[in-house]
Amino acid sequence: MSFFKKLVKSVRGSAEKVARDPHGIYLHVRCTRCGAPLRVRADRRHDLQRDYDTGTYILHKEMMDGVCFSLIHATLRLDARHHIVDREITGGEFITADVYQALIAPAEINEAKVPE
Ligand SMILES: [Zn+2]
Numbered sequence: 001m002s003f004f005k006k007l008v009k010s011v012r013g014s015a016e017k018v019a020r021d022p023h024g025i026y027l028h029v030r031c032t033r034c035g036a037p038l039r040v041r042a043d044r045r046h047d048l049q050r051d052y053d054t055g056t057y058i059l060h061k062e063m064m065d066g067v068c069f070s071l072i073h074a075t076l077r078l079d080a081r082h083h084i085v086d087r088e089i090t091g092g093e094f095i096t097a098d099v100y101q102a103l104i105a106p107a108e109i110n111e112a113k114v115p116e
Helices: 002-013 015-019 097-113
Strands: 024-031 037-043 048-051 056-064 071-078 084-090 092-094
Touching: 024 056, 024 071, 024 097, 037 056, 037 097, 071 092, 084 092
Parallel strands: none
Antiparallel strands: 024 037, 024 092, 048 056, 056 071, 071 084
């Protein structure tokens, strides 16, 4: 069981895996209430709903941050080639992957550098 947990953790935590994930759509958002950054993965094969009128895809994603547990709803519209053409969010704001990394990285670095 612990092996499985480690496996799940390593898959989720690996930046390399993210880069090699052709079906993943990663959303980086920040909670409006507490400012916590979070990243969620959607899957192109399962999470996209086809809009037959326009030939685009709709992606609804509901997420909860781990700090204040607010619900964040994101709705994205993607074109036929899965490029995001429009997006809306309630309860949070969209941030870039770089901002996400910057928000989570300083805490880890500071923690490692705390002098005894
Ligand atoms: Zn929050």
